[in-house]
Amino acid sequence: MKRIILILSMILFGILTAGNYITEEQDFSGIKSLNHESNNVYKISETGKFRVISSDILKNNFQNQENLIEIEPDWITYSVLFTRYGDGISAGDLNDDGYDDVVIGAPAYDTSGAVFIYLGSVNGPSINPDKTLFGTDIGFGNRVDCKGDFNNDGYKDLIVGDPFLGAGIVWIYYGSSTGISDTADNRLDGPMGVINFGYCVSSADVNGDGYSDLIASIQKVYNDTLDVGAYIYFGSSSGISPLFSWTASVPASLNCWGLYYCVSDAGDINNDGFDDVILGSFSNYIFVFFGASNRGIYEPADEVISQPYSGFGRSVSTAGDINADGFDDIAIAAEKAFVYFGSQTGLSLNFEIINSDGNTVTSAGDFNNDGFNDIVSAEYGYPGKTNLFFGSQAGIDTTPVILNGEAINLSNGDINGDGISDVVGAIDNRDICGFGFFGSSERVQYITFTPKDTALFQTDQLCINAHVKSQYGLPMSGVSIIYNVKGANSASGNSISDSTGVSRFCYTAQSTGRDTIIASYENIYDTAFVVWDYPLPVELSSFTSSVSERDVTLSWSTVKELNNSRFDIERAFDNEQMTVDSWSKIGNVNGNGTVSEPRDYTFTDKNLNSGNYKYRLKQVDFNGNFDYFELEGSVIIGIPDKFSLSQNYPNPFNPVTNLEFGISELGLVSIKVYDALGREEVTLVNEIKEPGYYTIKFNAANLASGVYFYRMTTGDFVGVKKFVILK
Structure with missing residues (x-):
């Protein structure tokens, strides 16, 4: 029953801690030919011996991710479901044959937990494991690491976390020409008073002596003033020391939860010859401890970073040297993935945010073999995906390459021996549980x-x-x-x-x-x-319009002209449809025949009523051939700002004339014609009118020759004009 409860607890814990999960610019002219188809704000303070760096404001500009390429895996493997397969994963050359081997932990396998080892080859690892290690209780294989050489014999060694057996155990298997043995060569037991020792394991040469050192996380408040997140054990010619040399400790006052969940080699952030250690948490903090030849046991973190993102620090890792400046960088998972760059003084204040909901993030090595290390981030959920981001001299390229494989944990290594880093990942409860993508130079x-x-x-x-x-x-x-x-x-x-x-x-x-x-x-x-x-007779360089009250002036320029007779100007009322109902010719302007120099033209369309209008030019050559050029957009004649009554035209007239008036607000409008003695002859308008400009045609065929007056009234406005009829 205990094992069943622990298995279910691990599965549930995995779910809960998995986290919250080219454009081209084209310039178009206004002429259409109709007959052709980190604003980052930082607070830096000194607290003991470490800096606290926090970001209060983050502004991110993420690139468009449409039409991204998805790469299929080169290697896949399968496992028994519901075993937490992939909780631990690492790649390293355990037998020094030139091919990194893949190690995958399944801590809920059967009742003992298991670690599966897939030996690398020129074609990548095999589908089935070449060796399987078993523990004695669930939890064996919760985390694994095979990147360190603790005794410096040229073979990578394997460490396996077994955090739920007693206070926790870290099992050590030394590599050899035949790989690793079926039983551990050494073990480290959790110190008294701690639990979950070895929940997370890693390796790094923190004291610069040429031997990899072992890093194992723990869960327990050590005393009233410190929380210990991990122990560091030095390597030597005889292997791992049984006693820890220093700790990754943080002030208890920070009240950080989940320090045990993720600890990692940080690379050499400040390029001082010592690998550094990075400790994550569930409290939006990460802690960096600089390696040294002699470091105090409880010496505090050298750098503390906090970000206001949910899950910041749930996954931490070295990122390698992303920008090839000689300083290793780090990667941190949260709602987004963060990259902090190393420098001579430690982590730079400049960082990059990647638009990847990374539940786990780690180095991909130099996946594209361009001299810059890359990072890989996994999104766990439906649908999950793995995002690869390339490094460059300018930093990290935030446009992802999609690796078509879902993972709960990731690692890197050269599993096909071609000298280029590959990416491996694994996850439980999927058809394909493990995968590998072969890196290659860009082509x-x-x-x-x-x-x-x-x-x-x-x-x-x-x-x-x-x-x-x-x-x-x-x-x-x-x-x-x-x-x-x-x-x-x-x-x-x-x-x-x-x-x-x-x-x-x-x-x-x-x-x-x-x-x-x-x-x-x-x-x-x-x-x-x-x-x-064949070229058009006329090439236009511009066609524009301007409005002055009721008048529209069209202006256009030609680059050159061939056999150009004239331009007919056509107008249509804009019905806001895809096609215009009808065009009317309103005038013309003579062309300049054949010229190779620019020519300018204008035409004014006068006394328009309120509304939206479209214009086009009909260019006609001397042979009768023609082409159209349409003005882009509509020309708008608005409403007047005051009432007005204009003089009729023509005047004198016989028998038809035009009367124009303007209405600035809705109201009853009356326009009547009177003879010279003041007798009313004709009512032209007597109705409510909307604001706008109006033109009416008056036919005086029934009136005798003579002088007449027309009078407009609306509201308080009264206007009177005189006209003459000559017959």
């Missing part, structure tokens, strides 16, 4: 043209971009792309991709017709198509 995998289809005039120049991407879906610079044009025209050339992965090629057609453009690199290629047409 050209994709070439994509933009634009793919183009229609141009023969006198134009085509400039086309080829976007070059690697097998990881990321831009590649410095790639020489070869271009060949076949079809109506012939051209060739090459162009080197820039820092954004874009290679550009331009050419001008000599003939009309269809061309196929081919961009290639080795056996990778893409094609684009362009149709070249």
Whole structure:
């Protein structure tokens, strides 16, 4: 019954602690041819011998993650479900054959816990384990590490955490030419008064003597003033010392919970020749302890970092040297993944936040073999995924490469012996429980043209971009792309991709017709198509409008003209539909025939009523051929700011004239015509009108020649004008 309860507790604990889980700019002109298709705020204070660094304000700009590449695993393995398979995982060369081996712990396997060992090879590890180690109670294999060489004999050694057996035990298996034995070569028992000793294990050379040292976490308040999160045991020619040399301790006043959950080698953050230790927690704190040849047993942390993110510190790890500056960096999981950079004085105040809901984060080694270490973060849940982020001189690239594998824990190593780091991960309760992704140098995998289809005039120049991407879906610079044009025209050339992965090629057609453009690199290629047409008689450089009360002035300029007779100006009422109901010709302007210099034109459309209007030019040559150019957008004639009555036109007239008036607010409007003696002859308007400009046509066929007056009244406004009828 005890074992069943512990198994269920471990599964539940795993669930609870798993955590909260290229754009191109194109410039378009206003002319449309209608006949062609960390603001970071830090507080730094001295507390004892360590710095406290906290971030109060975080502003993140995360890159667009659409169309990301998903990479399938190169190695997979399976396990019995509900065994907590993957709680512990590590990779190291236990038999010094040149291939790192994968070690995966399953602490709830059967009633004893188990550790599965998969030996690396040129094709990667086998699907089935080559060796299985068993404990005596559940918890064996809760965490594993095989990256250290404690006796410096050239073989990586394996340590296995067994935290629930008594006060906790760390089992030590020394590597050899035949790998590790079936039984442990040594063991470390939890000191008196602690529990969960060895819940998390790691290795690092913290005293710089050439022997890896063992790091084991514990759970227990050591005394009233200190919480001890981990013990450090020195390596030697005879292996691990039975006594701890110093501790990763924090002030009890911080009231940090979960110190035992994650402790890790931090690499050499300040490049002083000593590996450092990083201790996580469930209280949004992480602690960094600098290695030294002689460090006090309870010497406090050298750096303490806090962030206001849920789960900050639930997973901590060395990140390797991400920017290749000689200082190792660290990675921390939270709602986002954090990367802090090392420096001569310790952790830099500059850090990067990665848009990855990382339940666990660790170094990926140099996965793409570019000289910069990378990191990998796993999101545990449905759907879970593993995100790979590449390092660079500028820091971490926040655009992820998606590794199609879900993991609760991750590690790295060279499991196929090609000299390039690989990523391994594992998780329980899935069809595929363990996976490995082989790292490789970046190579050209994709070439994509933009634009793919183009229609141009023969006198134009085509400039086309080829976007070059690697097998990881990321831009590649410095790639020489070869271009060949076949079809109506012939051209060739090459162009080197820039820092954004874009290679550009331009050419001008000599003939009309269809061309196929081919961009290639080795056996990778893409094609684009362009149709070249005869040039237009007129090339416009601009077409704009301006409004003055009821008048619209259109202005346009030509670059050059060929056989240009005139421009007809056409107007339509904007019905806010995709197509305009009807266009009306409202005037014309003579062209300049054939000229090679720019020419400017204007036309004013006067006395418009309130509303939205669209305009276009109908360019006509001397042969009767024509083309349209439409003004982008609508021209708006608004409402007047006061009442007005304008003089009619024409005046004198026979028999029709135009009367215009403006209404600034809703109201009853009356317009009447009187003869010279003041007798009312005609009522033109007698109704409620909306605000706006109005024009009415008055037909005086029934009136005799003479002088007349027309009078407008609305509200307090009265306006009177005179007109003359001549017959």
